[in-house]
Amino acid sequence: MADKTIVVGIAGNPNSGKTTIFNELTGAHHKVGNYAGVTVEKREGIRKYKDYTIKIYDLPGTYSLTSYSLDELVARDFIIDEKPDVIIDVMDSTNIQRHLYLCMQIQEFGIPIVGLLNMTDEAKQHGIEIDSLALGDLLGIPMLKTVGRKKSGLDGVxxxxxxxxxxxxxxxxxxxxxxxxxxxxDKIINLISKDEKFIKNYPPRWIAVKLLEKDQNVCSKLKTNEAYDQIIHQKDESIKWIAGHFNRDSEIVVTEQRYGYIHGAVKETLKVSLETKFSFSEAVDKVVLNNYFGLPLFLFIMWGIFQLTFKLGEFPMSILELIFNQIGNFAGSIIPDGLIKSLIVDGIIGGVGGMLVFLPNILILFFCISILEDTGYMARIAFLTDKFMHKFGLHGQSFIPFVTGFGCSIPAIMSARTLKNEKDRLITILAVPFFSCGAKLPVYTLLISAFFSESMSGNILFSIYMIGILLGLFSSLLFRKVIAKGISSPFVMELPPYRAPAAKGIGWHMAEKCWFYVKKAGTLIVAASIIVWFITTFPQLKTDDAKYQKIRMDIENKIISENGLLADSDIRQINRIIEVSQVQEALEYSIAGKIGKIIEPVIKPLGFDWKIGVAIITGFAAKEVVVSTLGVMYKVGSDVTEEDDSLRGALRNDPYFNPLVAYVLMLFILIYVPCIATLAIIKQELGKWRWVFFTIFYNSAVAWLVAFIVYQTGKIMGLA
Amino acid sequence: MNLYKLKKNDSFSIVKITRSGEIGKRIAEMGVTKGTRGIVVRKAFLGGPIQIKILNYDLSLRKDEAESIDVEEV
Structure with missing residues (x-):
């Protein structure tokens, strides 16, 4: 007999153990992608069994199949469009009623279902015994008892x-x-069924029920039906009648009837043999959700994760940096001097390396976040912080991306995937760059140490971070009012029981995140790095050797006339001055330098000259670059660090710089366009270039405005 | 009486959801339907969320969402 291929979808509520079952059923043979056009993860695996090739898809975990959330839309579009042959519905036996609610909705599509009553071991501890055969018969769905984590019951699936x-x-x-x-x-089904072509694509009973639930998405699907007007008319009549008859909205009536049916079926087939008094989860929650200890404990955990991510990540990060340096040096040694070398070494290896060094941080952070999610603690975080976040039009779960943003915007934006509502996620991602990332710290350190006394430095740094936080929160509020109108998603959230995380699941999760990061951002980073390299390299200045020869002679003569001789250290000093002058002249001549000159009138009211303009432009590549660019522009050399005293001195001695300009520059660097890697991740996570351009425009505008106000106010107050 | 008026450890039976649209529907879909019994597990202070146990699982709701659920004490 020839092999047959069947398509199977795995559905289930969040926290039903669906993903563990998927991993066990597919083994190592699965791949992860995104559903077309959206950032909902799509996992698929293939398994050969008997004469069949079984393609298995893991649907997003949902409680229902309305069209309110993206996850739900994706799940039901999958069922309608892909027409899977069988759906496996994974249910948690400890609260089977709510899990059956989804099951009953899937059944309405007319697709065969296999129900897995998962976590039967936990149910037993609760004294819950389900007669799976009787329940299966009653609902018309074959059921199987399983314990995904112990792989028990999976053989028969x-x-x-x-x-x-x-x-x-x-x-x-x-x-x-x-x-x-x-x-x-029935009335609606009769009208829908007049169009025979339509019902080939959409199950009429499902459409009819969804219409009574006032589903907008189904209404638009219906437009292709010949009897559209009649159907809509009947639908409106029915909704009105039901609301009058039951004295509640028809969508609520449908839900209550569904639950009524489920309660009836469960009553006959489920036995609770003992009342459990002690609940482990409740005992933990007594501490974790305590009105007084809950929040401090959470902040401590957050602090710990932060330390782990950035301190523990430092070591592998420095190794990666070393490796990329070595690769750069090696490439530099075998490729002849010239443009190609500069492109490959500075542009590509530098750019890609600059992105990949964050990989350890991302791995550690996602390891921690997976644990928070898998144990059930993430829901508690939302419970603790929702009150505060809701004031800014956000959801409790936005807290994690924001705090992570202090380390690096890239993992922070990626972690926003824990937000299930698209608008919440959009707002959170757009606000993340305001939470000052680690790469901006060298810029602050340099400017603060150059212009402010040690006793002041802590306050100055704190004020910068605080301004970032306030801008982030108030921008969220603005975004909620203007670009993602409407209320933040309802906070109707399950607090799942605490469970030990599954090691295999976490391993997969991390591997997937890494791969996404490397693949998607990588391509954009290469392109962007080449652009930054290009504008700082071209047009090339023909080095005027005679001019520098003359400068060299002048200095040498001056030193000899003063000291009588020329020491080795003097020669090194002169070489350095000459080299830096050449680099500066080349940069001034390059597109970046010209842009700096062009934008000078725009940034003049902020107290910046064209040299700072160039530093701002090169900061697009990465914020640390601002320091080395300032180094070049102030003739200190490009290999400076923020601790380098010579740059501090050079800045202090520059007539243009003063504490006010330094503070305004810090503010500007804090707020303006995030680095290219961040923009690449915004594109990846929000899918549209629109949001990348929005970020560039909005953040620059806010940066300019804030800088303008602070500089002009400072000037009036005589601080300049 | 609305759900948010109850105190910790109070038992209740759900009467009706008074909110329509997405929020009302979402609440109902989580099993908050007429006649379902539950208990208040905790309330965060300063008008924070409320945690209830229904259908043998824990559900949390914001204050204004809890206020849109009519219950009777049992």
Missing amino acids: FDLVLSTYENKNKQKKCLLYGNELEMHI
Whole structure:
């Protein structure tokens, strides 16, 4: 017999152990991508079983199949468009009613279902015993008891899937909504079914029920139906009648009827043998969600994660930096001097290396976040912080990306995926760059140590960070009012029981994150690095050797006339001066330098000259670059660090610089366009260039405005 | 009486969700339906979220969402 291919989707609520089951069923043979056009992760795996090739898809975890959230839309579009042969629905046996709610909705699509009553071991501890055969018979869904983590019960899954598939025409039961509703459902089904072509694509009963639930998405799907006007008319009539008859909205009535049906079925098949008094989760929550200890404990955990990410990550990061330096040096030694060398060594290796060195931080952070999510602590964080975050139009779960943003915007933006509502996620991602990242710290350190006394430096630094936080929060509020209108997503959240994280799941999760980061951002980074290299390199200045020869002679003569002789150290000093002058002249001549000159009128009201302009432009590549550019522009050399006293001195001695300009520059660097790697991640995570351009424009505008106000106010107050 | 008026450890039976649209629907879909019984597990202070146990699981709601659920004490 020839091999047959069948498509199986795995559905289930969040926290049902769905992903563990998926991993166990597919083994190592799965790949991760995104559903077309959205950042909802799509996992698929292939398994051969008997004569069948089984393609398995892991659907997003959802509680329902309305069209309110992206996850739900993705899950149901998958069911409608891909027409899977069988759906495996994973349910948590400890609270089977809520899990059956999704199951009943899937059944309405007319697709054969296999129900897995998962976590039966936990249910047993709760004294819950489910008669799976009787429940299966009652609902028309074959059920199997499993414990995903212990791999128990999984052997029979494929057999059940295949037998369900082969007997697909026998499984014809469906949930009944009671006489009153069924009458209206029938009326609508009759109208829908007039269009035979339409019902080939969409199951009419499902459409009818969704119409009574006021589903906008289904209404628009219906537009292709010939009887559209009649259907809509009937729908409006029915909704009105139901609301009047039941004295509540029809979408609520449908939900209550569904739950009523489920409660009826469960009553007959579920036994609770003992009342459990002690609950481990409740004991933990007594501390974790305590009104007084909860928040401090959370902040401490957050601090710990932060330390782990950036302190523990420092070591592998420095190794990676070393490796990329070595690669750069090696490439530099075998490629002849010239443009190609500069492109490869400075542009590509420098740019890609600059991005990949963050990989250890990202790994550690995602390891920690996976643990927070898998244990169930993430939901508690939302519980603790929601009150505060809600004031700014945000959800409790935005807290993690914001705090992570102090380390690096890239993992912070990626971690916003824990937010399930698209608008919440959009706002959070756009606000993250205001939380001052680690790469900006060298700039602050340099400027603060050059212009402020030691006793002041802590306050100055704190004020910069605080301004960033306030801008982030108030920008969120603005975004909520203007670009992502509407209320923040409802806070109707399950607090799942605490569970030990599954090592395999976390391993996969981290591997996936890394790969995403390297692949997607990598391509953009290469392109962007080449652009920055290009504008700082071209047009090339023809080195005027005679001019520098003359400068050299002048200095040498001056030193000889003063000291009578020329020491080795003097020669080194002169070489350095000459070299820096050449680099500066080349940079001034380059596109970046010209842009600096062009934008000078724009940044003049902020107290910046064209030299600072060039530093701002090169800062697009990465914020640390601002320091080395200032080094070049102030003739100190490009290999300076923020601790280098010569640059501090040079800045202090520059007539243009003063404490006010330094402070305004820090503010500007804090707020303006985030680095290219961050922009690349924004593109990856939000999918549209629109948001990249929005970030560039909005952040620059805010930066300019804030800098302008502070500089002009300072000047009036006589601080300049 | 609305759910938020209850105190810790109070038992209740759900009467009706008074909010329509997405929020009302979402609340109902989590199992907050007529006749379902539950208990208040905790309330965060200063008008923070409320945690209830229904259908053998823990559900948290914001104050204004909890206020849109009519309950009777049992």
